[in-house]
Amino acid sequence: MGTEGEAAQRFLEEFVKEFPNPLGPEEPLPLSPLSSTVSPAEVQGESLDLALRLLRARNAPPALGAALSHAAVSELLKSDLSSFHTSPAPEQDCDLLKSEPLQRSFLNRLREVCSAWQWEPPPVPSRRRYLLTSSHAIRNTRRKMEDRHVELCDFDRLLGLQDNTERAYFAVFDGHGGVDAATFAATHLHVSLGQQEALRSDPAMALQKAFAHTDDLFREKAKRDRLRCGSTGLAVLIEGERLHVAWLGDSQAMLVRQGQAVTLMEPHKPEREDEKRRIEDLGGCIVFMGCWRVNGTYAVSRAIGDFDQKPYISNEADCKTVPLSGAEDYVLLACDGFFDIVQPQEVAGLVLEHLQQSGGQGVGAAQSLVARAKSCGSTDNITVLLVFLRDPQDILREAAAGGGRQAETQPPEFVFFRDNGESGQMEAVTAETSRSTGGKAEEGAKEQSQ
Incomplete structure (x- = not known):
């Protein structure tokens, strides 16, 4: 044995x-x-x-x-x-x-x-992909901790999925108005995902359906328990040689590939032009009250919960798919308490600095990032979840050797799934299409109080 x-x-x-x-x-x-x-x-x-x-x-x-x-x-x-x-x-x-x-x-x-x-444990199959997680979360100066996060490197085994595909699941939920929505999503979203028939054939669609189903389930709980709260949702599914990210709200995920930051998503904020137009077309409005808010209430335009503002606060998740070549260093998931203070282009340098100081030990990287956000002025709950896709020692050795292989200057092609606004079906949009239609993320940090 x-x-x-x-x-x-x-x-x-x-x-x-x-x-x-x-x-x-x-x-x-x-x-x-x-x-x-x-x-x-x-x-x-x-x-x-x-x-x-x-x-x-x-x-x-x-x-x-x-x-x-x-x-x-x-x-x-x-x-x-x-x-x-x-x-x-x-x-x-x-x-x-x-x-x-x-x-x-x-x-x-x-x-x-x-x-x-007890006497004969089941065999544990060897994992084909390298995975090492580092996570850290703090209440910070807020009265309550309303963030939740999930790390499931053994997603298939937990949900009883038996095929030749290896999957891992990671998520961050940033609650507002209470922790109940974040806790519910952290408990049920991955279960719903594992139950989706589309998981094997169309993981992006499965993620979107899982978000909507989780929101529907929470509606029933909120009704019987008289809850008024909501949560952003951010989930990453690593499936074979592809990475899928789905999100509602302004928590963010980013990929670092040979030291270069790769943009995976654009957070849902009320002032985003397409979100503003969607809300106004439904009869709602965007009001500035310290930050832009939907109907003067919430500072995110999509979320789980917030049923008093549905459908202006949408439960339709966006999803992007990125092929994995094996050169990716890590994927990082974090709430706005981190990304309102630390810019994505800073992350790679901060992680490398931690690896240099720790001798290539990646497990403390998330704590180092949280400490940086706090020292730079974040007062919100902060959650950082870092998933290394390569051995941190290799990342450190390549950096010491001058970067090793030539770093990519362009992000890998991804597919972005969105509602086409007519038939209610999801359509695939490439990165180039998204750029040509003005899908550009905002620069700079803006404080979002939820």
């Missing part, structure tokens, strides 16, 4: 020792569920969230934790959940399930899987 297999077996042995018996009906859960009640459509996401939090807190090997979580939730979803139903209130559109007894049953299934795998 290799090192990974030995680590998995050690973890399983320790887990079974910690939980030698099933949790009884009155025993407290080892950690709290996200919600007191859930709809049937929310069971998978909330259960996976609970399992991942529990297993990560005990340092489970990531691939094993994803496989355990999937196996346990599959057993739960095959069972009869009727005993967990609450008495429906008159305003409820569907029966709800009581989270605590439901998750107790789920954790008992997780324990059973660990016990069954």
Whole structure:
């Protein structure tokens, strides 16, 4: 048994020792569920969230934790959940399930899987693509922390996808008016993505449908829990030799390729000409109140939630696809608390400086970037998620050798999917088309208070 297999077996042995018996009906859960009640459509996401939090807190090997979580939730979803139903209130559109007894049953299934795998953990396939994540998030000077982020290097294993494609998923959500929308999106968007039939044939379309579906699910939760909040959404799916990025709002992703910044997206801000026109065509307006706001309210023009301003605040995600050649250094995802202060063209130099100071250790790069934004005046919540696509040591060696191979001066061709405004279908637009129609990102930083 290799090192990974030995680590998995050690973890399983320790887990079974910690939980030698099933949790009884009155025993407290080892950690709290996200919600007191859930709809049937929310069971998978909330259960996976609970399992991942529990297993990560005990340092489970990531691939094993994803496989355990999937196996346990599959057993739960095959069972009869009727005993967990609450008495429906008159305003409820569907029966709800009581989270605590439901998750107790789920954790008992997780324990059973660990016990069954204890002596023979499933094999862990070798990852074909290099991935190393570095993430850091701080509340900063804000009263509450309303950001959430997700790192799923083992997306396929967590969602039970079995094909020859290797996928990894990363996301950042920046909440406003409360954290509930960001938490909901961080819990359910990747689950919805894994359920999309289009995922294998058209990942960009699958991402867009997953955003809309997550917003629809949150509408039901917001209605029953009387929530008034929203969240930007930014998701990156690395699928084989392609990178897909989908977004709502002003959190941003950027790619660095051999030290050169590659623009992946243009954030949704109310003052963007196409967004301003879309909102005005719907009968809304853009008002300047310290910054440009939709109908004098929100400083982003697309988001999950914000149902009091739908459809002016749209849930239609934009998506771009970039081919990966193997020369890419990393992709960075961050909220506006970072990008309002640090310009994209500064990022490559800041990351290289960190690698030089740390001897090529990439795990602390995100913390270094967050510290830079804070020291330069950011007062907002700050979240930075950095995904290295090459070994940071190689990046450092190439920089020391004068850059190694000739750096690209032009961004790779990408495909941008947008609503054509007539049939309601999505159309593909190349980078050149986007540039010729005026799709140019704004320069400079503008403070966006949400």
